[in-house]
Amino acid sequence: MADDDVVIDPWGSAQSTDYDRIISQFGLSSMESVTLDNPSRLHRRGIVFAHRDLNQVVDAQRRGDGFGVLTGLMPSGQMHMGHSMVIDQVKWFQQQGGDVTIAVADLESQATRGVSLEKGREIALQQYIANYAALGLDVEKTNVYFQSSRPIVQRLGFQLGKRTNLNEFEAIYGFGGETNLAHVQAPMVQVGDILHPQTEDYGGLRPIVVPVGVDQDPHLRLTRGLASKTNWFNVNEGKNSGVTITLSVHDENASVLGQLPNGRMDKQKLNEVFSGIVRCMSELGYSDIQSNPKQGTVNVASATKRDQSMIRMKLLAYERSLGGLGLLAPSSTYHHFAVGMTGEKMSSSKPKTTLFLNDDLATVEKKIKRAFSGGQSTIEEHRRLGGNPDIDVAYQYMMYFFEEDDAYLAELNSGYRSGQILAGEMKQLCIDRAVDWLGQLHEMRDQTAHLVEQFLAEDAR
Numbered sequence: 001m002a003d004d005d006v007v008i009d010p011w012g013s014a015q016s017t018d019y020d021r022i023i024s025q026f027g028l029s030s031m032e033s034v035t036l037d038n039p040s041r042l043h044r045r046g047i048v049f050a051h052r053d054l055n056q057v058v059d060a061q062r063r064g065d066g067f068g069v070l071t072g073l074m075p076s077g078q079m080h081m082g083h084s085m086v087i088d089q090v091k092w093f094q095q096q097g098g099d100v101t102i103a104v105a106d107l108e109s110q111a112t113r114g115v116s117l118e119k120g121r122e123i124a125l126q127q128y129i130a131n132y133a134a135l136g137l138d139v140e141k142t143n144v145y146f147q148s149s150r151p152i153v154q155r156l157g158f159q160l161g162k163r164t165n166l167n168e169f170e171a172i173y174g175f176g177g178e179t180n181l182a183h184v185q186a187p188m189v190q191v192g193d194i195l196h197p198q199t200e201d202y203g204g205l206r207p208i209v210v211p212v213g214v215d216q217d218p219h220l221r222l223t224r225g226l227a228s229k230t231n232w233f234n235v236n237e238g239k240n241s242g243v244t245i246t247l248s249v250h251d252e253n254a255s256v257l258g259q260l261p262n263g264r265m266d267k268q269k270l271n272e273v274f275s276g277i278v279r280c281m282s283e284l285g286y287s288d289i290q291s292n293p294k295q296g297t298v299n300v301a302s303a304t305k306r307d308q309s310m311i312r313m314k315l316l317a318y319e320r321s322l323g324g325l326g327l328l329a330p331s332s333t334y335h336h337f338a339v340g341m342t343g344e345k346m347s348s349s350k351p352k353t354t355l356f357l358n359d360d361l362a363t364v365e366k367k368i369k370r371a372f373s374g375g376q377s378t379i380e381e382h383r384r385l386g387g388n389p390d391i392d393v394a395y396q397y398m399m400y401f402f403e404e405d406d407a408y409l410a411e412l413n414s415g416y417r418s419g420q421i422l423a424g425e426m427k428q429l430c431i432d433r434a435v436d437w438l439g440q441l442h443e444m445r446d447q448t449a450h451l452v453e454q455f456l457a458e459d460a461r
């Protein structure tokens with residue numbers, strides 16, 4: 001690791017905001033590589049800044065095929081504005097047709113934060129789900145479950161453990177000999193969280209998108225790698241043209257794919273598998289399919305790069321019919337972190353740094369009044385030099401959370417920069433909006449309190 005590399009630690013308190021470097025170092029794709037039909041406020045403002053394989057989800061949505069959304073909550077502390085950003089995105093995906101699964105990470109919270117399962121349940125319902133309901137998640141299309149009471153999540157985590165090792169955990173998370181094993185187990189359970197919605201009992205094969213803060217990306221790298229390693233068929237760009245499919249033979253599939261214990265191939269079995277692949281491709285409408293079992297390849301000359309995800313899905317279904325897991329690597333999106341109210345990092349353990357969704361309105365007003373300002377130290381100077389909205393917390397909170405209207409926001413931005421709007425005025429504008437927004441949320445919470453139980457999946461009741 002080079003000295004100036006960014007380190008992402010999902011359990012740490014340090015948070016890098018060098019987003020360009022994060023994109024290049026971890027191989028994320030910039031949002032500029034995706035065109036969304038109805039971008040949300042967070043997309044339009046560049047707050048959702050990066051993704052992995054989001055086109056897989058967008059394409060499925062446009063084809064009218066289903067897709068799922070999965071996110072998880074750590075039941076500890078109180079829900080704050082930062083957490084609400086994920087729910088904004090979940091809600092948006094839900095409006096685009098996605099079905100939503102929410103993991104309560106009660107096992108993780110117990111193991112890494114010492115919160116009992118009972119307490120975790122209480123916090124999840126009262127702090128988080130109650131607010132999700134008030135924020136407008138659709139109770140008909142949302143399923144909340146607990147890690148501790150969904151066996152397949154734990155089983156998948158255990159099973160996939162076979163395909164990673166401590167070296168990989170060292171590379172991804174920086175673990176060493178002194179690392180507590182809870183920090184090895186928790187990511188494996190999270191792998192189960194992320195992958196299980198694709199299994200037959202939980203919605204079946206479809207793209208799953210995981211909207212998260214960039215601190216969670218290590219878990220996505222792990223999950224995506226593990227899913228790919230179990231796949232029976234590789235789909236890649238063809239050497240000369242099109243898309244090429246090859247077999248990935250391992251312990252679990254060797255006999256089905258025709259590899260005999262002595263290493264030789266059972267030609268008949270192999271040919272059957274290859275005609276299965278060809279059948280899949282012609283079902284997708286391709287006609288120029290070159291199958292070469294001897295070389296172990298099938299080439300589809302007219303398939304484009306963009307077709308790869310559809311081809312992959314088809315082959316995963318085929319893999320399942322042959323007895324494989326057929327797991328598709330999940331997609332993900334990443335958002336910028338809102339700055340803490342004091343200018344430092346937003347953190348549940350430092351109440352002054354953030355607005356909690358439960359804060360009463362007087363507290364909200366007080367916190368914004370004291371928030372870090374991007375204004376000058378005197379009014380004269382401010383009028384002359386202008387303020388800096390990029391670091392002004394009141395402005396930032398309008399942009400991230402409270403102001404829907406892009407044009408009005410642009411006016412505030414230029415008015416502040418030019419010195420027309422004073423720091424105190426910006427704070428007052430933010431207070432008005434915040435009080436409105438949170439006041440409404442509190443009202444909604446009363447009105448939707450009866451829905452909380454209905455968000456729970458059967459195994460969570």
Ligand code: TRP
Nearest residue numbers: 070071072073074103105190193
């Ligand atoms: N580890 C996450 C956190 O610290 C919680 C979580 C568990 C999660 N499972 C997940 C997040 C699946 C996203 C997807 O907040």
